[in-house]
Amino acid sequence: MNAILTATPFAAEHGTGAELATFSHLWAGGYYEGDPLNPVATSGYGDLGYISVLHAAHLVCIRPFIKADTVALEIGPGRGTFTRSLLDAREIWCMDALDADHNGFWRHVGEAARSRIHYHRVEDFSCSVLPDAHFDFIFSFGVFCHITAEGQRAYYRNLFAKAKPGANAMIMFADFDKYNRAMSQIGRLRTLRFSLDGIKAALLFNARIIKAKLKGEGRLRDKQDGKLGPGKFHHMGIAETCDVLQSIGWEVVSPDIGINLRDPIVHFRKPLD
DSSP states (O other): OOOOOOOOHHHHHOOOOHHHHTTTTSSSSOOOOOOTTSSSSSOTTTTGGGGOOOHHHIIIIGGGGGOOTTTEEEOTTTTTTTTGGGTTTSSEEEESSSOOOHTHHHHHHHGGGGGEEEEEEEEOOOOOOOOOOOEEEEEEEESGGSSSSSHHHHHHHHHHHEEEEEEEEEEEEEOHHHHHHHHTHHHHHOOSSSHHHHHHHHHHHHHHHHHHHHHOOOOOOOTTOOOOEEEEEEOHHHHHHHHHHHHHTTTEEEEEEOOOOSSEEEEEEEOOO
16 A cells, blocks of 8 residues: 555644744754763663663664574573573574573573473584574674683684574674773763662672772783683684684674673674575
């Protein structure tokens, strides 16, 4: 059906000029909502002007790529925080260093999704449990930052054959230069919600900073420290990650999509044949 533009009742009765004239005495000097270049700027939205980085990842990194026929792969689902964002996909594969019972995965994701999810505990970065040329979308959040640079390179290399031509991937990793810039500006970047949960989160965050200082660790990270350790962060810079991906044959769409102030999320895809 062809769309037909019709005037509103007000415009039809009074004319478009009369409608525009209603704005003539408003916003002297120009309407100003706030600074869109400042990620934590105040605005007329007040408390409604902010969203969680996790929700932003759901909106930007996952939702546009999940269709009814999508075959998705998630690396390091944990209890299934982001797996629940993938549930509209036709098929979901999950790889994790811990088994589903340890993670409480099915309790969080729900038994109803079990028929469409393939959960695998893995012991290496070979991706050998995955079928070749099978995946439309690859996602990982809060995982590659805990894997050594060598392990990340192995994952990128071994995932290439598992992706279909044109497949998209969104992976968060650690760049200590970006991390240190964010932490050195924490006073400017912090937002404090005046609620019990907001105050509690702020107190816990500052307690971790104070504890680290007392132990002589400080807030900033040394990217030269590549030692192994439980839950340890490992530096893999943005430029280095892009170089690795491109050397394998991946196409880098965005080195860092920018929704995470602390850690980069790289968007890359497998070129079409």
